[in-house]
Amino acid sequence: MVCFCFLVDQKRKMRRTKPVAGMCSRCGCSASVADMKTATRICYIPFYWKYWKAIVCTFCGAILKSYT
Numbered sequence: 001m002v003c004f005c006f007l008v009d010q011k012r013k014m015r016r017t018k019p020v021a022g023m024c025s026r027c028g029c030s031a032s033v034a035d036m037k038t039a040t041r042i043c044y045i046p047f048y049w050k051y052w053k054a055i056v057c058t059f060c061g062a063i064l065k066s067y068t
C-alpha cells in the first residue's frame with residue numbers, strides 16, 4: 001500500500017537581530033534588521049532552506065522590508 005503525504009509547511013526563524021533606524025508602520029515601535037531563515041518541510045522533513053535579511057518590527061514582528 002502506498003501512502004501519499006502532501007503536508008508542506010514553512011517555518012520561519014529569526015536568527016539574530018540588530019537595531020536599525022526606522023519605525024514600524026503598524027505599531028510605531030523600533031525596527032531591527034534580522035537574519036531570517038525559512039525552512040520548507042514536507043511531512044515534517046526539512047528539504048529546503050533559504051537565508052534572507054529583513055527589516056522587522058521587534059514588537060509586533062511585522063516585516064517592513066525584505067532583502068533576498
Ligand SMILES: [Zn+2]
Nearest residue numbers: 024027057060
Ligand atoms: Zn510593529
